Amino acid sequence: MEVIYIARFNPFSESSASGNRVRTLLEGLSELGVEICLNITNGYLSRLEAATLGSKGRIGKIRYHYQCTLIHDKLWNKRLYKYFLLPIIYPVIMSRAKRALAKRSNIIVWTDCDFSLFKLVVNLKKKNPNIKTFLEMNEYLDIHKSNKGRLVHRLEGEKRAKYFEKIAYFAYDGIALMTRTLMEHYMQFPQPGPKFIHLPMTVDLERFRKVDYVCSGFEKPYIAFIGVMDNAKDGVNILIHAFAQLAHEFPQYKLYLVGGWNYDTPSHLRLIDKMHLDNRVFWKGELLRDEIPPIIMNANLLVLPRPDSKQAQGGFPTKLGEYLATGHPVCATRVGEIPDYLNDGESVYFAEPGSAISFAEAMRRALRNPDRALIVGLNGRKIAEQFFNKDIQAKTLFMYFEKFCQINQ
Secondary structure: OEEEEEEOOOOOOOOOHHHHHHHHHHHHHHHOOOEEEEEEOOOEOOHHHHHHHOOEEEEOOEEEEEOOOOEOOOHHHHHHHHHHHHHHHHHHHHHHHHHHHHOOOOEEEEEOOOHHHHHHHHHHHHHOOOOEEEEEEOOOOOHHHHOOOOHHHHHHHHHHHHHHHHOHHHHOOEEEEOOHHHHHHHHOOOOOOOEEEEOOOOEOHHHHOOOOOOOOOOOOOEEEEEOOOOHHHHOHHHHHHHHHHHOOOOOOOEEEEEOOOOOOHHHHHHHHHHOOOOOOEEEEEOOOHHHHHHHHHOOOEEEEOOOOOHHHHHOOOHHHHHHHHOOOOEEEEOOOOHHHOOOEOOOEEEEOOOOHHHHHHHHHHHHHOHHHHHHHHHHHHHHHHHHOEHHHHHHHHHHHHHHHHHOOO
16 A cells, blocks of 8 residues: 655644644554655755755655755745745646656545645546545634634635635545544535545654653743644633733742744733733743653643634644643643543543633642642543554554555455
8 A cells, every 4th residue: 555645844844733643644554564655845844854854765664755945944935935936836846746646556645735735636536537535634624714814824725725625625535534523514515525534633652651851941840831822723812811810829830832923922922021920921932843742741731721613623632632642631621522532620621711710720720739630641641542542543544545445446
């Protein structure tokens, strides 16, 4: 069995939630004997990546090939490439991909959720109807409507969502969906359609077995948040308000916020200053993937104050799986399908979404009784081992691919 994964950027170089999920699944499939080739269309995320990986090679048993050499390491680079160079280069890249794949058989073409790759799949299926096409989705495609940002980004998101649901959806043979909510949504589409598989959030538990060092700049004891510095997605403003309510009760604790700059970040910094928490709450910016395990493994409490939203209903936070994998206590909100796996006071400390008072109380329960919190954290890890284990998910996907490849043969 051979899988060709086509993506804008190398998931082994990304630190995003979606990149981590794809990476764990690809690694798991590779360990099961699947031949995997990464086809990277947009280039590199850093100069280090370009120098280290070159244009092609192997990461373990997984082959990779970069289709262009652009380096997206600075904001002006990203904008120049996206709006000027890539529109010129992309037709050539896509044409090469079509020629290379149109004559292939007995392969699975797995793509990133990208507008240009949706169009590639549509064209591929026209040229070679027997090729198997696959997509992994972990959230609704129209969540951009409620996100802050530039108008052009929202328009691009709208174009992608409409093209997928009207055209590209029917060019995919199979789609993995992270939540049952997403499955119910797409089951309402006209038939025949793709063959679905429910593939819950995935975490590599081995990354969080043991960490014997502390990252510089993180002073214990502390509470840690890892995510997007976005109020609508991850409720960072709620977290700051909640911490302010109990900061005087637990003067020894600091709160560290880890995530890249977002449109809401300036308001967070102003809120920290307004509440006189400058010496207690610290924004650390975006960190590398390998820096995350020691940060959360050394935290006393891990927090995810996600509000109720369409994104929360259709998705499942990968960072929650990583939190649980540490075996440390976790505070989270009761949104989406999270309560399907976790129980309040047993494997997590739940709070009501959108309420700083409720989230402060959840943190208070964990911090006041550290012995009980330790048990809750260990129970949370058992849940991660049972439902979100990379090896279990990879075996499920492998068996799906085996049946998937037999269709129409």
